[in-house]
Amino acid sequence: xxxxxxxxxxxxxxxxxxxxxxxxxxxxxxxxxxxxxxxxxxxxxxxxxxxxxxxxxxxxxxxxxxxxxxxxxxxxxxxxxxxxxxxxxxxxxxxxxxxxxxxxxxxxxxxxxxxxxxxxxxxxxxxxxxxxxxxxxxxxxxxxxxxxxxxxxxxxxxxxxxxxxxxxxxxxxxxxxxxxxxxxxxxxxxxxxxxxxxxxxxxxxxxxxxxxxxxxxxxxxxxxxxxxxxxxxxxxxxxxxxxxxxxxxxxxxxxxxxxxxxxxxxxxxxxxxxxxxxxxxxxxxxxxxxxxxxxxxxxxxxxxx
Numbered sequence: 365x366x367x368x369x370x371x372x373x374x375x376x377x378x379x380x381x382x383x384x385x386x387x388x389x390x391x392x393x394x395x396x397x398x399x400x401x402x403x404x405x406x407x408x409x410x411x412x413x414x415x416x417x418x419x420x421x422x423x424x425x426x427x428x429x430x431x432x433x434x435x436x437x438x439x440x441x442x443x444x445x446x447x448x449x450x451x452x453x454x455x456x457x458x459x460x461x462x463x464x465x466x467x468x469x470x471x472x473x474x475x476x477x478x479x480x481x482x483x484x485x486x487x488x489x490x491x492x493x494x495x496x497x498x499x500x501x502x503x504x505x506x507x508x509x510x511x512x513x514x515x516x517x518x519x520x521x522x523x524x525x526x527x528x529x530x531x532x533x534x535x536x537x538x539x540x541x542x543x544x545x546x547x548x549x550x551x552x553x554x555x556x557x558x559x560x561x562x563x564x565x566x567x568x569x570x571x572x573x574x575x576x577x578x579x580x581x582x583x584x585x586x587x588x589x590x591x592x593x594x595x596x597x598x599x600x601x602x603x604x605x606x607x608x609x610x611x612x613x614x615x616x617x618x619x620x621x622x623x624x625x626x627x628x629x630x631x632x633x634x635x636x637x638x639x640x641x642x643x644x645x646x647x648x649x650x651x652x653x654x655x656x657x658x659x660x661x662x663x664x665x666x667x668x669x
């Protein structure tokens with residue numbers, strides 16, 4: 365069942381923000397903070413509550429009753445994955461641009477709005493910088509403002525990317541709980557789109573907050589199911605995207621191995637080696653070199669999310 369507190373629709377908004385929320389009743393401070401400070405203007409916020417407990421809905425309703433901004437629309441349903449909640453949210457969007465934001469982070473709306481005003485009509489995707497907050501310490505991740513597609517693969521968080529609604533609202537996220545945003549970027553041919561890369565911070569990502577999917581083993585097991593999808597894309601041998609896809613694959617393999625238990629790690633290694641052997645020698649080397657780079661970045665405590 366879907367319930368809505370949807371306001372009357374009028375003219376097209378400039379920015380539509382889709383926010384999936386699930387099992388985060390103890391971690392809604394960031395959400396309340398930025399919702400209560402929405403800048404004036406044609407902004408639409410779609411909150412999609414993926415109902416998984418009895419505590420989150422009352423907490424969300426309390427926030428909405430306090431803020432009382434009719435630009436914020438609230439929906440409930442049973443989706444089971446953030447991508448499916450986003451898909452539902454996209455059906456409610458009435459805006460020029462779509463932005464996918466996580467409920468436990470902080471979007472920097474002032475910078476996004478400033479960049480939208482200076483973005484030409486020919487641009488299909490707008491990409492910003494982001495910071496990662498680790499226990500109060502913030503680390504900036506920079507993406508080159510030209511030719512930054514491969515860098516995006518190292519930092520593929522979809523929350524610092526805005527999409528032109530008329531083009532991308534017809535695409536859908538897949539049902540996986542992890543890497544669904546990376547598959548979405550592949551499906552929309554991100555690396556072939558007309559993108560603008562901004563130097564401004566669009567987003568503050570909070571690491572290790574309660575309920576994050578990267579800490580849930582069921583979600584990690586679903587990540588394994590996305591690996592063959594990316595391998596098949598690489599095998600298509602699209603020279604314009606192969607390097608990008610090799611980096612995405614390396615990140616997936618690294619994340620899966622990082623969260624594997626000691627008793628499972630050799631089984632996972634054997635499975636992944638078998639899958640990667642289906643690639644060309646060139647791509648095998650590309651994935652291996654990228655895995656090493658990621659490992660060295662971790663050792664150096666460089667920021668990639």
